[in-house]
Amino acid sequence: MNSAPPPRQSPLHHLHEQAGASFTDFAGWLMPVRYSSDLAEHHAVRTAAGIFDISHMAEISVTGPDAAAFLDHALAGLISAVPVGKAKYSLILEESGGILDDLIVYHLTQGAYFVVANAGNRDVVVSALQDRSAGFDVEVDDLTDSIVLIAVQGPRSREIVADVLDVPGLDELKYYAATEGTFGTAPDSSADVIVARTGYTGEDGYELYVDVPDAAALWQALVEAGASRGLVPAGLASRDTLRLEAGMPLYGHELGLDTLPEQAGLGRVANLTKDFVGKHGIEAGPAEGARVLVGLVSEGKRAGRAGYEVYSGDQVVGVITSGALSPTLGYPIAMAYVDKQYSEPGATLDIDVRGSRVAASVVQLPFYKREA
Amino acid sequence: MTDKTELQYTAEHEWVLVEGSVATVGITAYAAEKLGDIVFVDLPKAGSSVAEGKVVGEIESTKSVGELFAPVNGTVVESNDAVAASPELVNSDPFGEGWLIKVEFTELPELLTFEQYSALTGE
Numbered sequence: 001m002n003s004a005p006p007p008r009q010s011p012l013h014h015l016h017e018q019a020g021a022s023f024t025d026f027a028g029w030l031m032p033v034r035y036s037s038d039l040a041e042h043h044a045v046r047t048a049a050g051i052f053d054i055s056h057m058a059e060i061s062v063t064g065p066d067a068a069a070f071l072d073h074a075l076a077g078l079i080s081a082v083p084v085g086k087a088k089y090s091l092i093l094e095e096s097g098g099i100l101d102d103l104i105v106y107h108l109t110q111g112a113y114f115v116v117a118n119a120g121n122r123d124v125v126v127s128a129l130q131d132r133s134a135g136f137d138v139e140v141d142d143l144t145d146s147i148v149l150i151a152v153q154g155p156r157s158r159e160i161v162a163d164v165l166d167v168p169g170l171d172e173l174k175y176y177a178a179t180e181g182t183f184g185t186a187p188d189s190s191a192d193v194i195v196a197r198t199g200y201t202g203e204d205g206y207e208l209y210v211d212v213p214d215a216a217a218l219w220q221a222l223v224e225a226g227a228s229r230g231l232v233p234a235g236l237a238s239r240d241t242l243r244l245e246a247g248m249p250l251y252g253h254e255l256g257l258d259t260l261p262e263q264a265g266l267g268r269v270a271n272l273t274k275d276f277v278g279k280h281g282i283e284a285g286p287a288e289g290a291r292v293l294v295g296l297v298s299e300g301k302r303a304g305r306a307g308y309e310v311y312s313g314d315q316v317v318g319v320i321t322s323g324a325l326s327p328t329l330g331y332p333i334a335m336a337y338v339d340k341q342y343s344e345p346g347a348t349l350d351i352d353v354r355g356s357r358v359a360a361s362v363v364q365l366p367f368y369k370r371e372a
Numbered sequence: 373m374t375d376k377t378e379l380q381y382t383a384e385h386e387w388v389l390v391e392g393s394v395a396t397v398g399i400t401a402y403a404a405e406k407l408g409d410i411v412f413v414d415l416p417k418a419g420s421s422v423a424e425g426k427v428v429g430e431i432e433s434t435k436s437v438g439e440l441f442a443p444v445n446g447t448v449v450e451s452n453d454a455v456a457a458s459p460e461l462v463n464s465d466p467f468g469e470g471w472l473i474k475v476e477f478t479e480l481p482e483l484l485t486f487e488q489y490s491a492l493t494g495e
Contacts, residue, residue: 022405037463038434039409237408237435301412303432324434325411354430354437 010055011148011212012219019233027120029056031236038237042327045201045242048230049154051222052239058122059147059209060115060129064138067111074132075105076261076270076278082107087176087198091261091269092117092125097281098257099264101125102249104198106178114194114209116149118251132277148215152222153205153242155370156229161206163225164218165193173197175204183210183218193218200239202246202368244322244333247295247366253306253321254293254335260286263337264293265365291318291337295367296351296360301325303332304351304358310336311350311357317342320351326367333367334360374467381489384441387467388483395444395480398471399431399462402493408433410459415440415451415473422448424481429472431462446477 007030010016016023021032032053034041044050062071071079077090084107092100101121106114117125122144129140152161162170167181178196185191191214199205210218223233240250249255254264261270263286270282296304303325304310310318318338326333334351342349347362379387385403389396404410412432422428422442429440451473455461462470484492 033435034408037409039411039460042434241434301432302414303412305437325432327411327434 008056010053011215012053012055015216015219016053016233021233021235024236026236027056027118029119031056032233034235034237035233038235038241039327041232041234041238042241044230044232045154045203045234045238046328047155049152049156049160049205049226050201050232050234050238051219051226052151052153052234053148053219054151054207054239055148055215056119057149058117058119058125058142058144059149060117060126061141061143062113062115062129062138063111063141064136065111066136066138067113070133070136070138071105071113071115072274073136073276074129075103076276076282077105078271078274079105079107079113084108084110085177085179087178087196089176089269091266092128093261093270093276093278093281094257095278095281097260097278097284099251099255099259099261100128100257101251102255102266106194106196108178108194121251146212148210148212150208150210150215150219150222151199151201151205152208152226152231153199153201154203154231156226156231157203157205160222160226160229160231161195161208164221165195165208166190167195170195183214183221185214185217191218200246200248201242202248202366203242203370240322241324241327244324244335245326245328245366245368247335249293249335250322260290262286263290289339292340292343293321293365294318294336294338294343295363295365296320296323296334296336296349297363297367298332298351298358298360300358301332302353302358304334304336304353304360309352310338310360311352312342317349328368332358335365338362376467377486379467379486380483381486382441382443382483383492384439385493386441386443388443390480393476393478394449395446395475395477396471397440397443397473397475398466399438399440400489400493401466402495403438404463404466404470407431407438408435410462413455413459413462413472415456416448418448418450420448422446422475431459440472442475443483444475444477444481445479446475448473449476450474
């Protein structure tokens with residue numbers, strides 16, 4: 001135990017403390033789990049806006065003449081097809097096809113990419129990228145420590161971002177697109193911010209990448225501009241229920257080294273028209289009898305949770321990877337890996353909730369989809 | 373509002389208010405805070421007998437599940453229907469309207485004082 005380093009703190013930690021946050025250790029970072037009420041934070045994001053500090057996420061810069069070709073080799077997706085100003089969800093795989101991490105890749109300027117990885121996989125992803133860069137004229141830099149990532153999510157996020165930042169073309173910025181904005185730190189000086197229309201909540205929203213020295217002022221300005229519009233600071237507890245409702249996978253729950261993309265419903269992420277690390281594993285396909293990811297819904301209030309077994313009759317046919325009583329829908333939802341023959345929507349199964357059986361039906365993901 | 377210093381406590385973060393031979397039981401603000409927003413409580417029905425230290429109910433938040441342990445041997449004389457209908461009462465008023473069960477007992481085990489419990493939670 002004494003070898004574990006103390007958890008790292010976000011550069012915004014003092015602001016969260018002032019706001020009365022409770023903290024949790026997440027992937028080695030001490031991050032806000034909630035400020036007052038995780039349900040209120042969840043509902044705020046669905047109906048107005050929430051602001052999240054997700055500085056624990058890893059930002060890795062990939063630059064150089066071979067950057068696109070390198071990323072095509074290192075990642076499952078066809079990154080060279082991503083135009084400047086766009087982002088793409090991708091995966092980094094082992095040779096076997098197992099998932100090392102899921103990522104978002106931004107093409108910022110010609111030949112300059114930004115790879116955003118999960119906090120818990122930062123070192124694994126950085127070293128995999130460095131290993132795979134042999135023979136390519138690229139530079140891979142871990143910028144995590146110099147960047148703060150702030151997510152503003154919810155139907156009112158655009159007006160809040162527009163209020164605080166100067167972002168040319170903000171109104172036209174499409175989902176999974178990114179651009180540069182500026183933020184006035186003083187009358188005659190401003191800070192650069194990367195503004196991306198991405199998120200992990202199932203709502204419209206933005207993710208803002210800002211250098212550490214400018215981050216606190218940006219956070220405070222967003223909180224201030226958002227206050228009259230229903231924006232609240234939101235913690236990891238609500239982030240988890242929001243992403244679960246939106247059917248978004250979380251590494252370590254729905255994704256892992258023992259999972260092939262196809263099992264997780266992410267077969268489309270791998271582009272087989274090119275060579276990449278993990279292609280052979282993808283082509284070989286999942287093992288006979290490999291389970292697949294499904295959504296489960298039940299009635300009542302008793303939620304199946306990660307690790308609970310799923311039954312058909314007396315037979316264990318699956319296991320839950322994430323589950324909660326959905327704050328938006330009011331009934332229990334879960335993601336689970338189940339034997340393929342039970343994965344069709346409409347299939348009826350049972351969840352073992354601490355010794356008692358709760359009936360559940362397989363449904364198509366996501367559980368929640370915002371109105372367009 | 374109940375005077376927290378007058379209550380007794382368990383190491384499982386329950387509070388116990390003793391009036392005659394009836395113990396009113398709830399979970400502490402510390403426990404409610406740790407659980408997060410409580411969305412479901414499953415309580416034993418009136419008439420069920422409970423044994424000290426045994427799990428008699430569940431308190432679920434969006435994030436996790438907490439177990440309710442019986443602090444005494446006895447018979448449940450009332451469980452809080454208001455909390456079953458509005459579990460958020462456990463967060464908003466854990467020492468008052470968020471009480472969980474009333475248990476009639478014959479012998480009261482040794483419980484923690486407010487000072488002892490505060491020392492346990494470090495608050």
